[in-house]
Amino acid sequence: MALFNERQCDNMDYEKMLFEQYKLYVELGDRISQRRAVANGFYVTANATLLTVASWFQEDFGSHIHLVSFIGIILALSWFFSIRSYGQLNTGKFMLIHEIESRLPLNLFSHEWTLLGAGKSFKKYWPLSHVEKIVPWLFIILYIALSVFTFIGTIENGELTAITNTCIRLSIIRR
Numbered sequence: 001m002a003l004f005n006e007r008q009c010d011n012m013d014y015e016k017m018l019f020e021q022y023k024l025y026v027e028l029g030d031r032i033s034q035r036r037a038v039a040n041g042f043y044v045t046a047n048a049t050l051l052t053v054a055s056w057f058q059e060d061f062g063s064h065i066h067l068v069s070f071i072g073i074i075l076a077l078s079w080f081f082s083i084r085s086y087g088q089l090n091t092g093k094f095m096l097i098h099e100i101e102s103r104l105p106l107n108l109f110s111h112e113w114t115l116l117g118a119g120k121s122f123k124k125y126w127p128l129s130h131v132e133k134i135v136p137w138l139f140i141i142l143y144i145a146l147s148v149f150t151f152i153g154t155i156e157n158g159e160l161t162a163i164t165n166t167c168i169r170l171s172i173i174r175r
Helices: 011-056 058-101 108-115 128-156 162-174
Strands: none
Touching: 011 058, 011 128, 058 108, 058 128
16 A cells, blocks of 8 residues: 555645644654653553562562562563564654655655664664663563572572472482
């Protein structure tokens, strides 16, 4: 399907409508960026809340950390895919904006993107989505580390968990 329809009105009306649609589309692109920021805020809050609530139960923290970590990892993965989805949506929107600009007097967004090296040079411009995608992975690493360190701490304290006891029993049976 082509982006531009056949002109069905005089030149002046067509250009006026084209510019109005362009302005509306740029505004919609900005709204997606705002929704993306709100979504990021939600995921930061949800992860912080999960860790805070889990820390309130310090006595039983070790016995529940694996569940907390599992929930946190699922939450962080959802966040990563949300960022990725918003990025793909924005990429599509800006491709269309660049195409519409080819019919306008100035190619502002296209030219800006060219000046910034199309996001390929770290020194000129590093797209925010690259930075955003790192944060969920940091939370995933944190959740994995919490589980591993809790598991190791449990073994070092001489408090073997049910899993560890089962592993020991299985190794004795195999011998």
